[in-house]
Amino acid sequence: MFHQLKEITEKPKLYSAYTAETLWNDPYISQQMLKAHLDPASDKASRNHRFIDSSVAFLQARFNLGEGKSVIDFGCGPGLYTIRFAQLGCRVLGLDFSSNSIAYARAEAERSGLDIEYLEQNYLVYQPSDKFDLAIMIFCDYCALSDTQRKRLLKIVKSSLKEDGHFFLDVCTEHMYERIEEGTSLQYFEKGGFWSPSPHFEFTSAFKYDENRVSLEKYTIVEEDRTFEIYNWLKHFTTNELEREFDECGLEVVEMYPDFGSPSGSGESEIMAVVAR
Ligand SMILES: C[S@@+](CC[C@H](N)C(=O)[O-])C[C@H]1O[C@@H](n2cnc3c(N)ncnc32)[C@H](O)[C@@H]1O
16 A cells, blocks of 8 residues: 555656547546536636637637638637637538547537538648638647647647637646646545546545646545546746747747636736737
């Protein structure tokens, strides 16, 4: 038991595991995620739907979205943004590797009589064959990628954009990083819970990697006859760091919204939005 607990609580090597596939495609967990996406008040898998409406209104005004404009959504989930862009008259492509989410998005588009293209695939291996006015990646998905994956993604985004196209995304800031505390907690779910329908123990560990300003939230789920782990890495950016990273990939950061999601205007928001071209 000592060795097992040591293993669970020991700090993993940076980017030593990538479990996004389990998180978004495990039959049980991905259903839980879909429920969270579709809960209008939840901020767990997508932002709450009121915030999504106001984000889309902002994007519509900023990028003059409507007939004749095209949008590609990297990690579109069940299509909460894509459907709104299509309703504005845009041509829309949504990419996501979650089968459940894409199936839901396709059914919703059909139900609403909207012509939206969806591809069920990993956006890190997507080969663009078309150019768009706007690419989006929303809910800090960019920060969940490793350095190598982010470089690959930026290359793909760049070749998906028209010459005068823009990329809009949100990222975690250094203020979020500062507020994270390391440690491990344990909970028992007798009747099952978010991660498993069976009785299970959930170890939640937070680790920080100061040199890279990366945090890891690691879940170790212990069922009677199975143990599995979920690794949620998050890179936290300063504005300079983000500009440099984009610049190195041939994209220029043209606008930053440092208080995205925090109307207080405190200047210490945990999330900032970015427009690049
Ligand atoms: C946090 S959710 C956000 C969904 C959507 N952007 C929203 O805000 O409603 C992240 C989404 O990205 C998808 N995703 C994560 N990694 C991916 C990858 N490598 N390729 C394709 N989709 C991915 C997940 O399946 C999930 O639907």
